[in-house]
Amino acid sequence: MSENKPSIWQRYLSANPVTISFLAILLGFIVGAGVIIFSSADVLHAWSQIFNSPGGILHALKVTFDNVGAAYRAMFTGSVIDPTTFWHALSTGSGWDAALTPLSETLTYAAPLVIISIGVAISFETGLFNIGANGQAILGGIAGTAFGSMIHLPMFLHLPLTLLCGIAAGAFFGLIPGVLKALTGAHEVIVTLMLNYVVAFFLLYSLLSTPLQLPGQANDLSRVILPSAQLPTFFNTATTLRVNWGIVIAIGVVAFGWWFLNRSTMGFDFRVTGANPNAARASGINPKKIIIYVFLISGGLAGLAGVVQVDGTTHSLDGGFLIGSAGIGFTAITVSLLGRNKPINVFWGAILFSALGVGGRIMQAETGIPLDLATIIQSAVVLFVATPVMVQEIFRLREGTVHTIQLNTKGWGS
Amino acid sequence: MLFMRLELRGITKRFGSFTANDAIDLVVEPGEIHCLLGENGAGKSTLMNVLFGLYNADGGEILINGESVHFATSGDAVRKGIGMVHQHFMLVPVFTVAENVILGFEPTKSFNRIDYATASDKIRKFSEEFGLEVDPDAIVEELPVGIQQRVEILKALSQEAELLILDEPTAVLTPQEIESLIKIMKDLAASGKSILFISHKLKEVKAVADKITVIRLGKVVGTGLPSDSEEELASKMVGRSVNLQVEKSPHNPGAPMLEVKDLVVRDERGVTVVNNISFTVNRGEVLAVAGVQGNGQSELVEAIAGLRAVESGTISINGVRVDNASPRECLDAGLAHIPEDRQRDGLVLSLSVADNLVLNTPRAPQFAGRGSRKLQAVRENAERLVKDFDIRTESVDAPVGSLSGGNQQKVIVARELSRNVDVLIAAQPTRGLDVGSIEYVHKQFIRERDSNKAVLLVSSELDEVFALADRIAVMFQGGITGIVSPDSTRESIGLLMAGITEQVNV
Known part of the structure; x- marks a missing residue:
């Protein structure tokens, strides 16, 4: 059967999942460039003048490349590394703070996103749609903040228990849709989606009522987590480097997720159930139990993400916690799709999306292009990942394993 | 147009890099029953879809009475006198026979009113002419499957088909219905119609064919005559010699392993589909459940495997009660289950x-x-x-x-x-398999039986039932109409499959 096996190079150019993902990212940036061009007054003006002077077209092209280049340069230097400051630090030995800040910020933002995305990926891999990860994370953040700010314990107890509180709260909040689905068949998408609103208003309520509200405050601001419960940063607090143990926890969660889905017996049950619920049942797997376990684990990880978010950076909650564009529970859905629910891929996807977010802020500050561009790029990337056949056509890739790239986008027969 | 000579020359059809039909030549003379024999996936259906205008061929030509024709749609094929009876009937269940037959070709009176009288007359005429015995005013869903198939044939005839394509027409029929279908086919041929009959079942092919073309892997690998032996035809079909007989030792049953008593099972709509069934499968025997598909066999198996709720009655495996047990409990009690729908219940296709x-x-x-x-x-x-x-x-x-x-x-x-557990239940275990795999699976089952396991085989293929069974239970409309020995005749089992118990000595 093994007539002329394709060479490694040919395999890279065939439509395999890794190639498709990279090309999807590339296409995402191309779409982003298009948006920059059409939303930049300078660029549009330059193009409107191309017939007014002999070098008009060249000038317009130059303006276009300048604008797009400036935006993406700002995005890169703001999220990964800025060669200027880095060279400065390298040659003078000082200014390392500034040189490493972009990377530190990216990793700081990535930590909770990685954790919550792994949780969402586990639920997706089981064919269940935990759209409520954001709500579970918020509740985890509230529980962790409450425990971390109001209980006094030595650090070796206080920090782990604070994190555990977050996990428990998230798992509890995941249990609600899980139990409802297992016992009554209530659709998890509806329930989790609605519970997101419940928890968002609970957040506001708790921030404005006595126990959690910062004493003497009239605004929606919580008490501050005590130092004994805070996730320590890697560097002393005098620097601008906020990167903290959250990213280590995140890497641990990735390792757990990889082991769970690829090596554990329960993870096997999850994957079987996700890929074919009928065969799962016939093989002796109890689907009700699986539903509940999935939501416990997915919710627990979301809760952990919530507490890592507050415990690693701001140390207190405000009314905007994980609301709106900071809703990492929703970003996690797209990250899971990008990583096709594979923990290692999900990790890199989360890093990329954090970098886009962090870099986007710098880009907004430096070029005036709105941060929303980052969201547009993220969305475009996911769109291309979800339509591998389109990417294959655009780049004229060989037929490959593209048909095996499928996402679990259907629920359990409902 | 009367009488049709159909010729296919070098028909080639590719799907991507896969060649489903590779330069196929075929001639069907007027009044001839021509069998297209081949395993599942050999390319039979693809070829018929090309002929019926559903696919466009990548190469080759179709000639009718020596004249090259091109079918862009199935409508073109119908106008040229080709009729197709699909494996899955294309009938509207709530319409009458007459309404179904004229669908799309309605004869009209003034003001575009449908002329039912003419339609009914026409159907009666055809029905008598070819011995079809179909009542034009019957509602299709109330008719047995065999009659529904005749409606399909009628429909093709009423559109003035000179060549009928029958795609695996016997899969859903009882032995008696198969016999009457064969008679109808012969009558049609005698009146000058040509018939292309597609099948992978050797017995029927031998019974009905004038000429046989065997295709394998998209190519014509040979022709045959109905006088050829089954082994010869099977070897051509598979491409190597096959042994259709299963060797087995004498029936020597041991202790009861699977006991089903007074079992009642309902389907999703609350209809009783298994009605008060009792039987026992002993160590060292194969009990085969025969019957036309859809008479409660699937639900029976699901109930035993813990996949369907039991309304009343008991099931025990090796003395352990498993009625309404979970699938896990059934597996742990010592049940091996080969499900009917392997891709739905038996495998996770994306896993290794x-x-x-x-x-x-x-x-x-x-x-x-x-x-x-x-x-x-x-x-x-x-x-x-x-x-x-x-x-x-x-x-x-x-x-x-x-x-x-x-x-x-x-x-x-x-x-x-x-x-390595004690009870094996297998539902339609060889459906869709090629002859080689069937042979292999059968051998494995007999090995299990000979190693003192209890085997419950549910199959709608009578050949398989006869080859493997030590006892045969026949199901009809949810009940068991008889448990008979495999020495019984096909006819007696056929009657039981149709629910007729009087003439049979059980």
Whole structure:
């Protein structure tokens, strides 16, 4: 059967999942460039003048490349590394703070996103749609903040228990849709989606009522987590480097997720159930139990993400916690799709999306292009990942394993 | 136009890089019954779809009475006198026979009113002419399957078809219905119609054909005559010599292993589909459940496997009650289950062959410990089974969905038999398999029986039932109409399958 096996190079150019993902990212940036061009007054003006002077077209092209280049340069230097400051630090030995800040910020933002995305990926891999990860994370953040700010314990107890509180709260909040689905068949998408609103208003309520509200405050601001419960940063607090143990926890969660889905017996049950619920049942797997376990684990990880978010950076909650564009529970859905629910891929996807977010802020500050561009790029990337056949056509890739790239986008027969 | 001579010259049809039909030549003379014999996946249906204008051929031409024709749609084919009776009927269940027959070609009176009288007359005329015996005013869904098929034939005839394509027409019929279909086909041929009959069942082909063309892997590999032996035809079809007889030792039943008593099962709509059934399967025997599809066999198997609720009655495996038990409890009680729909209930297509081979035993001590799977052991198990059961796969890590149907079924058979439990239930275990795989699966079942296991085989293929069974239980409309010995005649079992018990000595 093994007539002329394709060479490694040919395999890279065939439509395999890794190639498709990279090309999807590339296409995402191309779409982003298009948006920059059409939303930049300078660029549009330059193009409107191309017939007014002999070098008009060249000038317009130059303006276009300048604008797009400036935006993406700002995005890169703001999220990964800025060669200027880095060279400065390298040659003078000082200014390392500034040189490493972009990377530190990216990793700081990535930590909770990685954790919550792994949780969402586990639920997706089981064919269940935990759209409520954001709500579970918020509740985890509230529980962790409450425990971390109001209980006094030595650090070796206080920090782990604070994190555990977050996990428990998230798992509890995941249990609600899980139990409802297992016992009554209530659709998890509806329930989790609605519970997101419940928890968002609970957040506001708790921030404005006595126990959690910062004493003497009239605004929606919580008490501050005590130092004994805070996730320590890697560097002393005098620097601008906020990167903290959250990213280590995140890497641990990735390792757990990889082991769970690829090596554990329960993870096997999850994957079987996700890929074919009928065969799962016939093989002796109890689907009700699986539903509940999935939501416990997915919710627990979301809760952990919530507490890592507050415990690693701001140390207190405000009314905007994980609301709106900071809703990492929703970003996690797209990250899971990008990583096709594979923990290692999900990790890199989360890093990329954090970098886009962090870099986007710098880009907004430096070029005036709105941060929303980052969201547009993220969305475009996911769109291309979800339509591998389109990417294959655009780049004229060989037929490959593209048909095996499928996402679990259907629920359990409902 | 009267009488049709159909000729296919070098018909080639490709799907991507896969060639489904490779330069196929075929001639059907007027008044001839021409059988197209080939295994599932040999390209028979593709060829018929090309002929009926549903696919465009990539090469070759179709000639009718020496004149080259091109069909862009099935409508073109119908106008040229080609009629097709699909395997799955294309009838509107709530319409009458007459309404179905004229659908799309309605005769009209003034003001575009449908002329039912003319339609009914026409149907009566055809019906008498060809001995079809169909009442034009009957509602289609109230008719037995065999009659529904005649409606399809009528429909084709009423559109003035000179050549009828019958695509696996016998799959859904009882032996008696098959016989009357064969008679109808012969009458049609005698009146000058040409018939292209597609099948992979040797007996029928031999009974009806004037000429046989065998195709394998998209190519014509030979022609045959009905006087050729089954072994000869099967060898041409498979491409190697096959042994259709299953050797087995005399029936020597042991202790009862699977006992079903007064079982009642309802379907999703609350209709009783298994009605008060009792039987026992002993060690060292194969009890075959015969019957036309849809008479409660599937639900019976699901109830035994714990996949369907039991309304009343009991099921016990090796003395353990498992009625309304979970599938896990049934498996643990010693049940191996080869489900009817392998892709739905038996396999996870996206998972590897190795994973599928431990699908219902992932926690067995040799495959897992302390919550972690022992992937090395899972792989070794898979490599052993792939070798023992001759599963053709690139590697044990390949997704099981990449295997052919026969090899997918072998994965399930390998998994269930390797669990080495006492009771094996298998539903339609060889459906859609090629002759070679059927031969293999049958041998495995007999080996199980001879090693003192109890085997319950549910099959709508009478050949399979006769080849394997020590006793045959016949199901009709949810009940068992008789449990008979495999020495009974086909006719007597056919009557039981139709629910007629009087003339049979049980």
